[in-house]
Amino acid sequence: xxxxxxxxxxxxxxxxxxxxxxxxxxxxxxxxxxxxxxxxxxxxxxxxxxxxxxxxxxxxxxxxxxxxxxxxxxxxxxxxxxxxxxxxxxxxxxxxxxxxxxxxxxxxxxxxxx
Amino acid sequence: xxxxxxxxxxxxxxxxxxxxxxxxxxxxxxxxxxxxxxxxxxxxxxxxxxxxxxxxxxxxxxxxxxxxxxxxxxxxxxxxxxxxxxxxxxxxxxxxxxxxxxxxxxxxxxxxxxx
Numbered sequence: 001x002x003x004x005x006x007x008x009x010x011x012x013x014x015x016x017x018x019x020x021x022x023x024x025x026x027x028x029x030x031x032x033x034x035x036x037x038x039x040x041x042x043x044x045x046x047x048x049x050x051x052x053x054x055x056x057x058x059x060x061x062x063x064x065x066x067x068x069x070x071x072x073x074x075x076x077x078x079x080x081x082x083x084x085x086x087x088x089x090x091x092x093x094x095x096x097x098x099x100x101x102x103x104x105x106x107x108x109x110x111x112x113x114x
Numbered sequence: 115x116x117x118x119x120x121x122x123x124x125x126x127x128x129x130x131x132x133x134x135x136x137x138x139x140x141x142x143x144x145x146x147x148x149x150x151x152x153x154x155x156x157x158x159x160x161x162x163x164x165x166x167x168x169x170x171x172x173x174x175x176x177x178x179x180x181x182x183x184x185x186x187x188x189x190x191x192x193x194x195x196x197x198x199x200x201x202x203x204x205x206x207x208x209x210x211x212x213x214x215x216x217x218x219x220x221x222x223x224x225x226x227x228x229x
Contacts, residue, residue, distance in 0.1 A: 034217060043118075043205055043220035090157065101170055102218070104157045 002027045004093045006105035014113045019063075019078040021108045023091035026072060033074045034092040034102070035065055044090065050074065061085070086112045118221035120206050126227045132194040135224045138187055139208030147218060148181055148191050149205040157205075163189065196228045 007022040025031060032051045036044040048059025055067040065076045074091060088109050094102040119138040127133055139146050148160040161171040166183045174181070178197070183189040193200055203225050207218040 032216075036218075036220075043222045044207075044218075045220070046217045049217055101159065101162060104159075106156050 002031060002093050002095045002103050004091050004103050004105040006089075006091050006108050008108050009106065010109045010111065012111040012113065013081045015083055016080050019076070019081045019085065019110065021076040021089050021091075021110065023065075023074045023076065023105060024072055025074060025091070025093045027093055027095045029095040031093045031095040033065075033067060034094070035059065035063070035074075035076050036090045036092060038088040038090065038107075040087070047076070047089070081110075081112050083112050083114065086110055118206055118208055118219050120204075120221035120224050122224060123222065124225045124227075126229065127196055128229055129197055130195045131228075132192065133196045133200075133226060133228075135191040135204050135206075135226070137189045137191070137206030137221060139189070139206070140219055141187065143208035143210050143219070144186065145209045145211065145216075146183060146189050147207040147209075148189070149207065150202045151205060151223075152202045160191070193226075196226075198228045201226055201228050 003026045005024045013019055030052055034049045035047040037047050038044045047063050048057045048065055050057045050067045058064045063078045065074055067074055088107045090107050091105040092102050121136045144165050146163040149157055150160055151157045160173045161181045162169050163183045179193055181191045203223045205220050205223045207220045209216045209218045
C-alpha cells in the first residue's frame with residue numbers, strides 16, 4: 001500500500017529566502033512521485049515529477065526535488081522565494097502493481113512575506 | 115489544446131435538488147479522475163475511469179453520487195438528492211495513460227454550494 005505525508009501544514013518564508021517543503025512517502029514498489037501547486041481558486045498544476053530516472057528533478061518556476069530512497073523522502077526546494085510562489089503544494093505518490101491510483105498528501109500552504 | 119474543461123464553474127442549489135457536473139478531458143487522454151476538495155477533508159479522489167470504464171469508485175461517498183463516462187470526451191458527476199455537506203469544489207482531471215503513473219491535468223473546478 002502507498003501513503004504520503006507532508007510534514008508541515010504551513011510554511012512561512014520571506015521573499016528571497018530558500019523554500020523547503022517536506023514530503024515522506026511509503027510504497028511497496030518503485031513509485032512515481034509528483035508535486036503539484038494550487039493557487040487560490042485555481043485547479044492543480046504539475047510542478048515536477050519523478051519516474052525512476054534522475055533522482056534530482058527540476059520543475060517549473062525554479063523548483064526542484066530530490067528523490068531519496070533511503071529516507072523515503074521527496075522534498076521540494078527553491079533557492080529564492082517569490083511572492084507569486086504563495087500557494088498550496090501537494091505531494092503525490094503513485095505505485096505500479098495495480099491501477100496506479102494516486103495518493104495525495106494533505107497539502108502545505110506556503111506563505112511568502114515581503 | 116484548451117485543457118480540461120469543466121462546467122458549470124459555480125453552482126448554487128437548494129438541498130434536495132439534483133446537481134450535474136460536467137467534464138471534458140484533454141483529447142487523447144484515456145484516464146479521468148473526479149476529486150472533491152474541502153477545507154475539512156482536503157482533496158479526495160471520488161472515482162477513476164480508464165478507457166471510459168470505472169476502475170475505482172471506492173471514494174464515492176454514498177449512493178447519492180453517481181458518475182458516468184459515455185465516451186472518451188465527456189464525463190458527468192451527478193448528486194441526487196444534494197445535501198449541504200456536499201458543498202465543495204469538484205475537480206476533474208485527465209491523464210494520458212495508466213492512471214496515476216502519468217501527470218494529471220486538472221480542470222478549473224466547479225464550486226458547488228448547497229443551501
